[in-house]
Amino acid sequence: MITAEQKPMQEIIKYIEPYDKILLIGCNECVTVCAAGGRKEVGLLASALKLDRLKHGKTLDIKEITLERQCDPEYVEELVTAIDDADAVLSMACGCGVQTVAARYNNKHVYPAVNTKFMGASLSQGVWAERCQGCGDCMLGITAGICPVSRCSKSLLNGPCGGTSNGQCEIGPDTDCAWRLIWERLKALGLEERYEELVEARDWRPAGGAGPRKIIREDLAL
């Protein structure tokens, strides 16, 4: 999923300073799962922002709405009436959601309340780690199910650099060396010889090198 983290309060407060009526919108998808911008976080942020205004002897009118999916025009359409009353919109969705709202309501000021982080998986309660960079040409099939593009600090495609220490990456002991993990898994699966196959220089066009990416499915298009 796409992970996100709430922006620092001071940054959010600064964004909405000029406005008295805010529409705060959450999203029921990824940001709910990673507890950054779901219904619960929308409620908490609304209270915190109102409290901050009160501390300065002012008030803030916040309407809270959490959409089923903020990156989907069908759900963003539901904002049609509520958005008219608002001076500005604060979105707790990932960058895709923020942009979908901004594109639909192009006369509204729209601000992000979270920083979109990465495509990751949950390791344990409250811990998420990057697992995919969306390079558009998945090589997990040759790397024993561990991604060197997203998990090697240098995205090396042919094996570990010389900086691996105690099985960890040279950037620090909290980061596993992706190639150590790949090698251990290749060994466990009896696929050691796969390591010596040369991986040629990648074509990075599917990764975004050819410009913004788009998927068009003729079979689904109306």
Next chain:
Amino acid sequence: MKTESRLEKVLTSGALAVTSEVGPPRGVDPEIVKTKANMIKDHVDGINVTDNQTAMVRMSSMAAGVIIKQMGLDPIIQMVTRDRNRLAMQSEIIGASAFGIDTMLCLSGDHPKFGDHPMAKSVYDIDSIQLIQTVKDMRDEGKFQGGADMKGRPNMYIGAAANPFADPFELRVMRLAKKAKAGVDFVQTQCIFNLDKFELWMKGVEDRELDKEVHVLAGITPMKSVGMARYMKNKVPGMDIPDEVIKRLAGVSKEQQPEEGIKIAVESIERLKETKGVHGFHIMAIEWEERVPEIVEQAGLYPRPQF
């Protein structure tokens, strides 16, 4: 002979090669490069010029390499894939070749985290093995990485690094095999302090007859002090410094430690000369270039062969 490289001539002759390195300055003064190169020029067959080592901005390896080339010496320019994409690296290879530079080293480079620009974005368009392939295709096929024909080929003797001490150890011979398959001509290893482990790695290299495909230059670094040894043990990624080395340096007075460090370096060379598959030495005397000549002399590697 594939190239005009002096290093290739020495290695092909069967003599033990000696290389050392010059770190370019963090400023514009060419005299610093010349002074350092002059300290070692008579005692080596090639002078590595590091490329923004430890991810600190310095004079480019190509520019410092040209200065050294114009002194009539033999630079080995290092190139890390961290800072440039394949277009920039290929144009640099052509430029270096136009200046007569004929030997280079293909590296991935230290992570920016270690340098003075930790906020920089790494490039890593290609990795070190893919850079080896790129240089080889330019040299042997006259092709750019993108497939187009080039006009006039860069005759580069192609080097890379090898670290027998990084994890996982059992992968380290295979890693060299992969570099050999990609087309590397020689490798310079990480500084060797754990000689037993190095010899174990060399045995693996020899068992697969990789020493027939790739010339291995053993990396030697003289320790200036026990403090430096401790720092390298604890802080430098991928280093293996046995406690005996630390004990030996700590066992002499502070004033005697540099001499002890040189002695350890010379003894290491003496032992590794006998190790099958070791075809030379790469002496990395960090900000201590002036001591390289005596190490080479004491190790019986002087005078250097002339071609």
